[in-house]
Amino acid sequence: MSTSSILYDVPGPRAKRRDLILNVVFTLFFLAILAFAVYAAYKKGVFDGRWSVLWDPPKNQTGADVWHSLLVRGLGATLLAAAVAAPMALVFGGLLAIVRRGARRRVVSGTSVVVTEFFRGLPVLLLMFLAKLVFGWSPFASVVFGLVVYNLAVVAEILRAGIAALPSGQREAGYSIGLSKMRTTLSIEMPQAVRIMLPALISQLVVLLKDTSLGFIVSYEELLRVIKSNRDYFGDKYLLPLFFVGAGVYIIINILISRLAILVERRMRRSKHVARTPSGEAPLAEGAAEAQRYTANTGYGTGQPPGP
């Protein structure tokens, strides 16, 4: 109830009774809907032999073959694309943010602003098609290209927001001990910005992993496409169990990464390695509004406590 404390007073005896009644009513309501959905699915014959594709598939295949294709080939390809793209996006995005903040010439920092704004506003799929159709690259290279180019812009923007959230005394301190603009950015601002924005950066990894599934559209053999080719091989009615396995895999992996973001966020709030603002607040709180904008895709890393 902690999230509701702002909206509701401590309930008295009447409110408690009403809450109890509403609880029972809505529990029954949702159970009824669930029961109806299961019954309707049963009527359509969803619970027939089709689920056996997961342990005893037809056409002389074994359950191990199916799981191998799903988890090793499909999930493997998905994770490979993410694992190749994520470090590149982080490195290039970091470089872009450093150049934007630290470059002495305005032409140089202006260029990085344009690059960031340009690629941040484009759909990942369009970038994948650019690589595939215009450059003529392989599906894997196209997927990685799209993911890297889009996410490097997002990473650069996240880090820019992190730097903006630091108290200005940090930068002035760097200048006053004679550091150059670039040195100040590199040794004073960036380390703190990365710390502040670590939760946002981790939740961007969830977005990146989710976007690997766009590979389905540019014919990269990832999890979703493997599910489809399994369907083409075994037959239409086996699609449902295969899909549920794929969806479950995606959701479990993403929830795990999201939990990591929340864990890091909690630790960050206790960190003593980030400068406080004059009012004594951690800049994380100040950067939270910014962070919220850039992580609207996941909702994590918003500086808010996670839901109930």
Added chain:
Amino acid sequence: MEAFIDNFGLIWGGFLATVSLTAVSGLIAFAWGTVLAAFRVSPVGPLRTFGTLYVEIVRNTPLTLMFFFWVFIVPTFGIVFPLGFWPAVVALSLYTSAFVCEALRAGINSVGVGQAEAARSVGFTFSQTLGHVVLPQAWRSAIPPLISVLIALTKNTSVAAGFAFTELVAVSQRLINANPVDGFFIFVGIAAMYLVITIPLGILAGRLERRVAFAR
């Protein structure tokens, strides 16, 4: 360059398709997301559980998977849509509503507890507290993230290209295949069409955010 100008009618059609897909699914997502946010802060346990489950599952699901579900899985249950626009609207609005819900909920959580306590202590009723004190403040801080959600939605409509709906990316795919030499110009042109929507919205979000920050 010529290919882009010659086919501008086609590209304009794609642009309108992208915009209408964004508008229709944005409206539905906003309505359903508001209901979900109300569920998530309500005092009724089952509603909160439903809202939490929905948001957790949907925002950890790739959008492509969501499209796949509505285009390939739902028909096996006997519910058949005409292919193209409507499955895309359903997938996009169900997906986006989870993020709308979270933006609104974060807005409500950002209002200090002292505000509601102060309202109650001067004798406001529940609906007065909500209507005059909490929601106006929550709404303000929720607008910039909501605009970000709208920007993300605009870009996300491109996934519909992979599921038989002809919008900007599908048009670009067709044009590049037909005019391989002009491919890069076509890409730049299509990119500009997206930036025309996303960059002004981003600037608007930034402006509003600064105004909201001063209002605090």
